[in-house]
Amino acid sequence: MASLLMAASMPLLPAIRLALDRSRARAAKSFRGIVAWALRLLRGRTCAKDTHAFVFSQCIHGNAASVLETFDIHAGMHASAAVGPLIGQALDEVVQRVRPSQMLELGTHCGYSSVRLLRLLPPDGRLLTVEQDPAVADLGEEIIMVAGFRHSQFQVLTGSSGETIPTLRKFLEPAPGASDTFNLVLMDHDPQQYLVDLLALESQGLLCPSGCTIVLIIRNQKDKSLEEVRELIRTRPDCYTIKSQVHGMVELFFQKPSAQSQ
Numbered sequence: 651m652a653s654l655l656m657a658a659s660m661p662l663l664p665a666i667r668l669a670l671d672r673s674r675a676r677a678a679k680s681f682r683g684i685v686a687w688a689l690r691l692l693r694g695r696t697c698a699k700d701t702h703a704f705v706f707s708q709c710i711h712g713n714a715a716s717v718l719e720t721f722d723i724h725a726g727m728h729a730s731a732a733v734g735p736l737i738g739q740a741l742d743e744v745v746q747r748v749r750p751s752q753m754l755e756l757g758t759h760c761g762y763s764s765v766r767l768l769r770l771l772p773p774d775g776r777l778l779t780v781e782q783d784p785a786v787a788d789l790g791e792e793i794i795m796v797a798g799f800r801h802s803q804f805q806v807l808t809g810s811s812g813e814t815i816p817t818l819r820k821f822l823e824p825a826p827g828a829s830d831t832f833n834l835v836l837m838d839h840d841p842q843q844y845l846v847d848l849l850a851l852e853s854q855g856l857l858c859p860s861g862c863t864i865v866l867i868i869r870n871q872k873d874k875s876l877e878e879v880r881e882l883i884r885t886r887p888d889c890y891t892i893k894s895q896v897h898g899m900v901e902l903f904f905q906k907p908s909a910q911s912q
Contacts, residue, residue, distance in 0.1 A: 697731055700724075701760045702789040705796070712798040714769045721762045732762035733838065733867055736897045741836070741865060744901055745770040748863050750833035752824055754856075755779040756811050756847060757839030757867075759786065761793035767836065768799045774825040777804040778818065782839070784808045811843055815850045831858040838867040841875035845882060852889075852904070859906040863893070866900040876900065 704724045710716035721732050733741065745753075745767060751774060755764060758781035768777055781787035791806040805821060807814055822830045835851065837844050844866055851857050857864075868876050879902070883890045893901045 697729065698760045698783075698786040698789045700728065701730060701732070702793060705760070705793055709796065711796050714765050714797040714799075717765050717793065717797040718762070721760075721765075731759045733766075733899075737867065737899050738763070738766050740894075740896050740899050741766060742770060744863060744865060745834065748834050750863075751775050751828050752822060752830075752832050753777045753834045753836070754818070754832045754851075755836045755838070756843075757781065757837065758790040758806060759838070761790035761797070763836060763838060764790065764794050764804065765797045765799070768794065768797070768804060771803070774828075775803070776823055778807060778821055779804065780807045780809065780811055780814045780839075782808070782810050811839055811847045812850070815847060815854060815856070818856055819854070829858055829860075831856055831862070833858050833862055835862065835864045836867070837864065841866075841868065841870075841873050844875045845878040848879070848882070857904050859908070862904045864902040864904060866902065868898050868900055871898075 701721070701724055705717060705720045708723070709720040718738070721730070722735050724730060725732055725734055741763065749772060751772060753767060753771065753775065755767065755777060756779075758764060758779045764777060764779050771777065779790070781790060787806050787808045794804060794806070795801075807818075807821065819830060824830050832851070835848075835857070837847065839847075848864060866876070866879065879900070880892075883892060883902070888907045889904060891903050893903050895901070
């Protein structure tokens, strides 16, 4: 009986071996992904702590320009997750042109871009910024307040972008007569989430239908995430267009077709 079972199972051995190999490969890939995510989180937290300590001790409190200058001094001496002055200036031009009343930032880091954005928002403008790491979110929030901004002007939300986006509408506080949507979105978190989060924001109705500017920070021009976004634009040119691409920053524009035809 045993010999019969052995003989019957022999033709299945290659398939069983292939299935086991694939299972081990998937498990190894998943494990490597978890390790890489943990290392990125640890490096980001260490970078944020070092940056926070330097900026907090060296800047003039209550002075947003001094906070940004101190960030740039630190970035000149150490690796930094901040976008830096080149991208920062390009971002300034976008904000001054769009003049958003409601803005979303995905990826607070240590508050550098938050400070840049807040100093250019109109008096009734407001920023929601999302940071996955609670420790980094606390450091970023403190730097934003050191720069002189109040909680009535901004709010730091802790959690992953995927978890937070469906809850964003309840945090919006538009000015009277304004839309409860975002005029401008800055993505500077995990590039692999850019396309997923962009589509989630659209499906949740959080992008202003008459026009929303989306800024993507692309530090690696060969990153597949940029090609994914370009593919979206190619397949939906009636909704999305690329307005500019400079200094590792890609500016997109979203507008609903119905709004375009009006």
